[in-house]
Amino acid sequence: MTLFAKLSTYDDRSARLAGIGLMLLSIFMFSFGDAMGKFIVATYSVGQLLWLRACAALLLLLPTIWKQRAEFTRLERPGLQLLRVTLSTFEVAAFFLATVYLPLADVITYYLAAPIFVTALSGIVLGERVGWRRWTAILIGFGGVLVALRPSAQTMSWPAMIALGGSLSFALLMLITRSLRATPDIVLASSQFAGTFVLGAVLSPFGWVAPSGGHLVLFAAAGCVSVGALLCVNRSLKLAPASVVVPYQYSMIVWAVIFGFVVFGDVPSWATIAGAAIIIGAGLYIFLRERELGREDAVVSPPA
Template identity: 80%
Template sequence: MTLLAKISPHADERTSRLAGIALMLLSVFMFSCGDATGKFIVSTYSVGQLLCLRACAALCVLAPMIWRQRRTFAQLERPRLQLVRIVLSTLEVAAFFLATAYLPLADVVTYYLACPIFVTALSAIVLREHVGWRRWSAILIGFMGVLIALRPSAQSFSWPALIALCGSLSFAVLMLITRSLRATPDIVLATLQFVGTLLLGAVLAPIGWVTPSPKSLVLFATAGVISVCALLCVNRSLKLASASIVVPYQYSMIIWAVIFGIVVFGDVPSLATIIGAAIIIGAGLYIFLRERSLGREEAAVSPPV
C-alpha cells in the first residue's frame, strides 16, 4: 500500500498529461474538420450565410452552459474591451473563411500559424513588454517564413492572401486582448464570439442569399457543433495538462490542412507553402519555449471559433 501510494500520484499526473495531449490533438483535428467543412460550404454559399447558420448551431449547443452561467454575463469586466474583442474575433473569422473560398486550406492555415510570432512582436511594440534579441531573431525568421509562403510577386500576390494575413494579424491582437481578460469565464468569451459572428452573418447573409438544401443545413449545423466541441476539448486539455505540454501539438493543424486540401479539394501545397510553414512553425516553437523559460505560458494558436 505504501508503494502504491508513492506511485499513484505520478501515475495520475502522467495519465492527465496523456489525456490532455490526446484532447488537444482531437481538438485540432475537429477544428480542421470544421475549417474544411466551412471551405466546402463557401464554394456554394456566401460567407455571411456560413457565419450566421454556423453560429446559430453553436449557440444552440452552448445554450445549457450559457443558462447555467447566465449571471456571469451581467458582470462583464471592461465592457469596452470586450466589445473590441468581439469585433476583432468576428472580422478574423470572416477573413479566414473568405480567404478559404479562394486559397488552398493549407495556405490560409500557414498564415494563421504565424499568430504567435505576431503576438510576440506586438507585445513588444504595443504593450512595451521586454523581448530579448533571441526572440526578436525568431520573429524576423518567422516573418521570412511568412514572406516565403506569401510569395509576394506581381504574378502570385493576391488579395485573398492579404485577407488571410490581415485575419492572422487580427487574431494576434485578439489574443493580446484575451490575455488581459483572463478573469472572464471561457464560456462567456466563446459565447460572445459566436454572438458577434451571428450578428455579422445576419447582416451579410441576405446579400447573395441561396436557400440551403436540407443536406446543406446539416453541413451548416455540423460546422457549428464541431467548433463548439473542439473549443471544449481545448479548454479541458489545458485543465488536464499545462500549456507548455499541450500547446505545441496545435501545430499539427497544418498536417490536417494539407491532408484535407489534397483529399477533399485536390489542392497540393506548393513548395513555398511547405518551406514557409516549416520556418514559421520552427520560429513559433522557439518563441513558445523561450516564453516558457521566462515563466510565461501563452497559447500558441487556436483556429477561429
C-alpha cells in the same frame, strides 16, 4: 519516493497526456470544420455560413449559457470585451473568405504565424519583455511568411492579404484574451459566436441561397464541430501547461494538406511547405523559450 509522490507524478503525467490528446482532437475538429466551411462557401456566401454556423453553435451552447447567465451581468472591462468580439468576428470572416480563393493549406500557413505575431506584439501591447533570441525567432518566422506568400506583383493577391490580415487580427485577439483571463470560458466562447451571428445576419440576405435539407445538416455540423473543438482546446489548456500542449497545434497544417488534397484536390506548393516549416520551427523555438522563462500564460488557440 513516497507513495503520495508517486501517485502525484502519475496523476500529473496522466493529466498531461489527456491534455495532449484533447489538443490533438481539437486540432482535428478545427481542421475538419475549416474544410466543411471551405466546401460550403463554394455554394453559399460567407455571410450565410457565418450566420447558420453561429445559429447551430449558440443553440448547442444555450443550456450552458442559461445555467451561467449571471456571469454575463458582471463582465470585466466591457469595452475590451467588445473589441475582442469585433476582432474575433473579423478574423473568422477573413479566414472563410480567403478559403474561397486560396487552398486550405495556404490559408492555414498564414494563420500558423499567429503565435509569432502574439510574441512580437506582446512587448508593444502588454509591455512584456521580449529578448533578442525571441526577436530573432520572430524575424525568422516572418521570413517563413514571406517564403509562403511569395511576394511579387502577381502573387500579392488580395485573398492572401485578407488571410494575413485575419492572422494579425487573431494575434491581437489572443493578446486581449490573455488580458481577460478572469472571464469565464462560456462568456468568451458564446460572445465569439454571437459576433459572427450578428455579422452573418447583416450579410446573409445579400446573395442568399436557399439551402437544401442536406446542406442545412452541414451548416449545423459546422457549428457543432466548432463548439466541440473550443471545449476540447479549453479543457486541454486546463489539464496541462501551455508549453506542453500548444506546440501540437502545428499539426493543423498536416490536416489542412490532407483535407485540401482529398476533398478539393489541392496540392500545396513547395513554397507553402517550406514557409510552413520555417514558421513552425520559429514558433516551436518561441514556445520552448517561453517554457524556459516560466511564462506559461503565453497561450494561443486556433480560430473558432
